[in-house]
Amino acid sequence: MTGRFITLEGGEGTGKSTQIKRLAAALQAKGIKVLATREPGGSPGAEQIRKLMVEGEPGRWDAITETLLAYAARADHVARTIGPALMAGTWVISDRFNDSTFAYQGVGRGVPRETIRRIDAAVLDDFAPDLTLVLDLDVKLGLERAMARHKTQAGAENRFEKFGADFHEKLRQAFLDIARRSPDRCRVIDASGTEEQVAEAILTAVGRRFDL
Ligand code: TMP
Numbered sequence: 001m002t003g004r005f006i007t008l009e010g011g012e013g014t015g016k017s018t019q020i021k022r023l024a025a026a027l028q029a030k031g032i033k034v035l036a037t038r039e040p041g042g043s044p045g046a047e048q049i050r051k052l053m054v055e056g057e058p059g060r061w062d063a064i065t066e067t068l069l070a071y072a073a074r075a076d077h078v079a080r081t082i083g084p085a086l087m088a089g090t091w092v093i094s095d096r097f098n099d100s101t102f103a104y105q106g107v108g109r110g111v112p113r114e115t116i117r118r119i120d121a122a123v124l125d126d127f128a129p130d131l132t133l134v135l136d137l138d139v140k141l142g143l144e145r146a147m148a149r150h151k152t153q154a155g156a157e158n159r160f161e162k163f164g165a166d167f168h169e170k171l172r173q174a175f176l177d178i179a180r181r182s183p184d185r186c187r188v189i190d191a192s193g194t195e196e197q198v199a200e201a202i203l204t205a206v207g208r209r210f211d212l
Pocket of ligand 1: 012039040053054070095096097098100101102104105160161
């Protein structure tokens with residue numbers, strides 16, 4: 001029996017990593033084996049590519065190079081981490097996956113959707129998440145949260161925050177649009193509530209999707 005693949009998506013500071021920890025713990029408490037991972041990253045090689053993507057100045061890469069970096073990291077992540085875990089029956093929860101490329105590099109940086117779709121098909125074939133939770137939050141609030149976090153940890157990982165508020169407003173709409181296009185796969189979660197409220201909404205969505 002293969003595991004299930006769940007992704008969390010959304011803009012900066014929407015609380016994905018906190019919620020992934022809570023969801024992983026809740027599933028483990030039901031006796032499910034869980035692997036929490038992230039993109040860009042999630043395998044040794046992909047973590048190296050992550051540094052190239054998330055550190056440095058906004059203009060460091062043109063948009064198509066950035067897209068290819070995201071998919072190079074993703075190919076390694078799927079081959080070495082996600083695929084083997086699913087085959088072993090482990091449930092995988094990933095902090096971001098391919099929807100982030102359609103939002104950030106596609107809508108945000110202007111790579112045509114069809115270009116990304118073709119790269120996606122070449123790299124992933126028809127591999128896709130079983131469930132995607134889109135955490136939706138006011139952009140200003142999210143950026144404030146993300147910046148406060150960077151003051152205390154991971155200070156260098158702020159390249160995309162420097163793209164400005166308009167860029168991030170476009171991203172919010174892009175994620176909502178992705179959820180509208182794929183209603184069977186995606187659930188939009190209101191991330192403006194307390195940590196407990198958001199965790200509860202996520203658990204409800206996961207429970208319904210997988211009959212837990
Ligand atoms: P994080 O801050 O959620 O850990 O994500 C790292 C950054 O990488 C975030 O600003 C979004 C960006 N990113 C892309 O631009 N394209 C992608 O395909 C992925 C997975 C992330």
